[in-house]
Amino acid sequence: MGPQHPSTHGVLRLKVSVDNELVLKIEPVVGYLHRGMEKLWESLTYAQVVPMTDRLDYIAAVSNNLAFVLAVEKLMGLEIPKRAQYIRVILAEIQRLASHLAWLGFMANDIGAISVLLFGFEDREDFLDILEIYAGGRLTVHGLRIGGVPYDLDEALIALIRKSLDDLPKKIKDIETLLTKNRIWRHRTEGIGLISAAEAIEYGLTGPALRASGVAWDIRKDIPYSSYQDFDFEVPVLRGGDVYDRYLVRLEEIRQSTRIIRQALDKLPAGEIMAKVPRVLKIPAGEVFHSIEAPKGELGFYVRSNGTDKPERVKMKSPSFINLQSLPLMCRGNLFSDIVGILGSLDIVLGEIDK
Amino acid sequence: MNKVSRFLKTFFLVDILRGLAVTMRFYFGRKITIQYPEEVQPSPERFKGILRLYKDENGKPLCIACKACRRACGTNCFDIEGVRDPGTRTMRPVKYDWKLDRCTFCGLCVEACPTTPKSIRFSEEFRMATADKSRLHFHLEDMYLKGKDLQKFFQGGSKT
Numbered sequence: 372m373g374p375q376h377p378s379t380h381g382v383l384r385l386k387v388s389v390d391n392e393l394v395l396k397i398e399p400v401v402g403y404l405h406r407g408m409e410k411l412w413e414s415l416t417y418a419q420v421v422p423m424t425d426r427l428d429y430i431a432a433v434s435n436n437l438a439f440v441l442a443v444e445k446l447m448g449l450e451i452p453k454r455a456q457y458i459r460v461i462l463a464e465i466q467r468l469a470s471h472l473a474w475l476g477f478m479a480n481d482i483g484a485i486s487v488l489l490f491g492f493e494d495r496e497d498f499l500d501i502l503e504i505y506a507g508g509r510l511t512v513h514g515l516r517i518g519g520v521p522y523d524l525d526e527a528l529i530a531l532i533r534k535s536l537d538d539l540p541k542k543i544k545d546i547e548t549l550l551t552k553n554r555i556w557r558h559r560t561e562g563i564g565l566i567s568a569a570e571a572i573e574y575g576l577t578g579p580a581l582r583a584s585g586v587a588w589d590i591r592k593d594i595p596y597s598s599y600q601d602f603d604f605e606v607p608v609l610r611g612g613d614v615y616d617r618y619l620v621r622l623e624e625i626r627q628s629t630r631i632i633r634q635a636l637d638k639l640p641a642g643e644i645m646a647k648v649p650r651v652l653k654i655p656a657g658e659v660f661h662s663i664e665a666p667k668g669e670l671g672f673y674v675r676s677n678g679t680d681k682p683e684r685v686k687m688k689s690p691s692f693i694n695l696q697s698l699p700l701m702c703r704g705n706l707f708s709d710i711v712g713i714l715g716s717l718d719i720v721l722g723e724i725d726k
Numbered sequence: 727m728n729k730v731s732r733f734l735k736t737f738f739l740v741d742i743l744r745g746l747a748v749t750m751r752f753y754f755g756r757k758i759t760i761q762y763p764e765e766v767q768p769s770p771e772r773f774k775g776i777l778r779l780y781k782d783e784n785g786k787p788l789c790i791a792c793k794a795c796r797r798a799c800g801t802n803c804f805d806i807e808g809v810r811d812p813g814t815r816t817m818r819p820v821k822y823d824w825k826l827d828r829c830t831f832c833g834l835c836v837e838a839c840p841t842t843p844k845s846i847r848f849s850e851e852f853r854m855a856t857a858d859k860s861r862l863h864f865h866l867e868d869m870y871l872k873g874k875d876l877q878k879f880f881q882g883g884s885k886t
């Protein structure tokens with residue numbers, strides 16, 4: 372299967388051994404989209420790396436920005452103003468909504484429900500519009516800077532965010548009516564792509580896929596960053612470990628994200644949006660690792676600095692790459708036609724896998 | 727009871743009919759698509775269209791050839807050379823090359839530009855298609871093009 376295949380979400384090649392319709396073995400072949408990002412970053416200043424991280428997981432650009440700037444700020448020991456932290460949370464959660472809605476569309480399309488693709492993309496458009504008004508870009512947003520956020524949220528934008536959030540539950544309900552009880556959807560997803568909690572931990576699975584296997588692990592809750600501890604939200608956990616549960620977990624996460632954004636908007640403190648950062652950013656020598664809960668799972672950056680304005684080494688722990696490793700396990704014994712569904716339920720982005 | 731109701735629901739295809747109801751509602755509902763190019767969506771204030779150099783209200787170029795944009799750019803889009811005007815003692819660019827095909831639309835150059843108002847800014851122009859690759863390399867005079875002139879430039883018309 373692949374590298375050019377409509378259901379591989381990019382250029383991914385899967386070597387599949389089959390016995391009639393049953394999958395015996397799968398071997399993912401990655402690297403077709405390799406752009407040498409990590410090496411490239413060594414020749415760029417820290418500020419120049421931030422827009423490049425947009426190109427990793429291009430469905431959720433702000434999350435990539437957030438992971439990288441938090442790592443650099445941790446190395447600098449920089450204190451970020453509260454207002455900037457809240458705006459970051461709002462942007463990151465809007466990005467999560469956009470990412471999950473896009474995923475919902477792709478995933479349903481893979482299984483054959485094309486109308487959901489269109490609905491999901493229509494709903495996602497609201498949130499992309501917000502990002503576009505905020506920072507001027509829809510996909511490659513470049514929405515954060517080292518030290519804070521570039522723009523403030525004004526009243527008009529806050530009102531627009533609130534309106535989009537108010538509209539969302541109805542739209543999600545439509546999608547749920549189409550899918551959650553639909554027998555074709557359930558036949559294609561229930562009991563498919565099983566992975567147990569122990570196996571999931573062993574394979575390093577993170578994100579919604581891990582939580583659908585019954586492991587309550589969400590970095591936003593367990594190691595809060597950027598003021599996530601100020602907000603009251605739940606981490607949905609289900610035990611099934613199949614495609615259907617991954618779908619339900621993500622739907623619930625959409626609801627919880629709207630809760631977080633509402634709280635952040637209500638409590639938005641006054642103050643600065645940028646910490647004091649010198650124009651030429653020289654980071655003290657040292658190394659740091661920081662990870663966040665991106666829509667796809669745990670996204671981490673390891674940054675080593677040698678005291679100049681350019682990083683000596685940046686290594687990225689990308690959730691899609693690690694989640695993909697459990698695909699062979701999940702597909703074992705399933706039908707060939709279920710591969711696309713299982714792959715879809717992992718929510719991979721090739722830009723992030725191949726870097 | 728539960729079993730009976732589930733059987734009835736399955737038998738009468740309740741789940742499918744519900745889904746179809748949603749589909750039909752969308753079918754007769756408000757259309758959200760617009761007919762490009764007859765209709766064009768308004769672009770927000772911070773929209774990142776093609777980069778342009780601007781002039782002040784007297785038609786004097788704002789750029790002072792300080793090369794801050796070149797230093798800020800992560801993808802080496804710029805090649806700038808300036809001379810000092812003997813009369814006004816200010817710098818002005820004599821060479822300002824910008825490569826559209828390298829640009830990632832990150833906005834770092836705009837942030838770095840020290841003039842007020844900023845000399846280099848994103849315009850609203852999003853139509854950048856061209857069949858001639860050399861048109862992706864802009865020179866000083868091309869950086870001021872906009873609207874019809876810019877499209878003419880992209881289509882391989884005369885360089886102004």
Ligand code: SF4
Binds near residue numbers: 799801828831834836
């Ligand atoms: S927008 Fe970014 S990539 Fe494009 S010219 Fe400016 S700094 Fe360079």
Ligand code: SF4
Binds near residue numbers: 790
């Ligand atoms: S465009 Fe702005 S930053 Fe670039 S050389 Fe001119 S004045 Fe300097």
